[in-house]
Amino acid sequence: MGFQHKAFLAKRGNMKVVVIGAGIVGLLTACRLKQQGADVVVLEKGSIGKESSWAGAGILCPIHPWLYPDSFSSLVNTSLALYDDLDAELQSSTGIDMQRMKSGLLIPCFADDKQNHEEKAVSWSKAFDWQLEILSATQAGQHEPSLSTELNQALFWPDVYQVRNPELLKAVQALLQSLEVPIIEQAEVVALNEDSSGQVMGVFLLDGTMIDGDAVLFAAGSWSQGLAEQSGFTLPVLPVKGQIVLVQANPENTLNHIVKHDDAYFVPRRDGKILVGASMENVGFSEGNTVKGVHSLLSAVLKLVPGLSDCAIERQWMGFRPGSPDGLPFLGPIEGKRGLWVATGHYRNGVALAPITANVMASWILGESPKLDMAAFSPQRTIVPNKELGYPKA
Ligand SMILES: Cc1cc2nc3c(=O)[nH]c(=O)nc-3n(C[C@H](O)[C@H](O)[C@H](O)COP(=O)(O)OP(=O)(O)OC[C@H]3O[C@@H](n4cnc5c(N)ncnc54)[C@H](O)[C@@H]3O)c2cc1C
Known part of the structure; x- marks a missing residue:
């Protein structure tokens, strides 16, 4: 030196x-x-x-x-x-656990999807060294019994983590x-x-x-x-509002992995609750959850993971993403x-x-x-x- x-x-x-x-x-x-x-x-x-x-x-x-x-x-x-x-x-320095866990992430693919992501997802995963598995409809159903049975196949990244x-x-x-x-x-x-x-x-x-x-x-x-x-x-930088609904899963009606389709995603947490997100709204700093926002999240549950339809709704919230x-x-x-x-x-x-x-x-x-x-x-x-x-x- x-x-x-x-x-x-x-x-x-x-x-x-x-x-x-x-x-x-x-x-x-x-x-x-x-x-x-x-x-x-x-x-x-x-x-x-x-x-x-x-x-x-x-x-x-x-x-x-x-x-x-x-x-x-x-x-x-x-x-x-x-x-x-x-x-x-x-x-080690604070004793606080951020609850990071390897949940894996699954994208179901349907016949009427506007975009077929498979080709791009495969080449991106190869280029950036992410393990990707292509699941048949049956395999996807075995991974996630709550998923819609209408899907054709699913893309699955086992190494995706989440934090709380x-x-x-x-x-x-x-x-x-x-x-x-x-x-x-x-x-x-x-x-x-x-x-x-x-x-x-x-x-x-x-x-x-x-x-x-x-x-x-x-x-x-x-x-x-x-x-x-x-x-x-x-x-x-503009605020992009995102609304979230939290539901309480139970052992029969739950998810094992993060599931995502278009802008909707479902994140199963360690405490047995599932976070359903998230709207993408350019509405300035307009606070609070709305009927339309929550309705579209719940509609995504019914369409994509109907096995969660009977879950109790716990709460909802929102935040402003700093959008570019x-x-x-x-x-x-x-x-x-x-x-x-x-x-x-x-x-x-x-x-x-x-x-x-x-x-x-x-x-x-x-x-x-x-x-x-x-x-x-x-x-x-x-x-x-x-x-x-x-x-x-x-
Ligand atoms: C619904 C939703 C879902 C998301 N999901 C994900 C996800 O799954 N994964 C992921 O990686 N990201 C996700 N994001 C995005 C991520 O949360 C944000 O990109 C990130 O939190 C931005 O952090 P930040 O510190 O820049 O902003 P913020 O957390 O908003 O912090 C900025 C802080 O600056 C303060 N501030 C502003 N102006 C001033 C001022 N003039 N003087 C003093 N203080 C000021 C504010 O009060 C605020 O506390 C999500 C966001 C939302 C809303």
């Missing part, structure tokens, strides 16, 4: 980073920043981990991954490979506490503090308080577009504003992508260029809206 590297470490040790947003992206990045020697503070306009990161289904695999560019598949694969270590780290989002958030919060990183709730950031040369010097809160920092990370989820506008740049026009996150520095970084727009994949986002962003902010090619996720990239991956029309 030469003199230069020591000097670099010393500089990193002094750096103060302000993280805006206590969702999974902000919280985990704050952990990695602190572990690499930075002083960190997390600012949260509401309560810790109560927005999209809390509401999500926790499936650790993109919906129809073959629709995404290869750069995204590589990023997600690298991220998922970090989950073993993250799980072990959180369990609230437990993951609790564990990361506990790790931050043990690292003595302050998380300030009810602290809404309304403006950047920057000098006339464009160097970021911190942020201002709604009540006028100034919080200084050498670097600022926007991890504000669905609220990032407004925050960017207030700070003088553009970030096309091309379905890809925005990760990196903001040109023209030295010290300003963003990590947002993770849309449907923020939990799957959180480990790599946190590792890359923390090192990058502290001066180490990423080893992965991040050009596809640059906040300054030319955006080509994607009908299948981007946010839906209003």
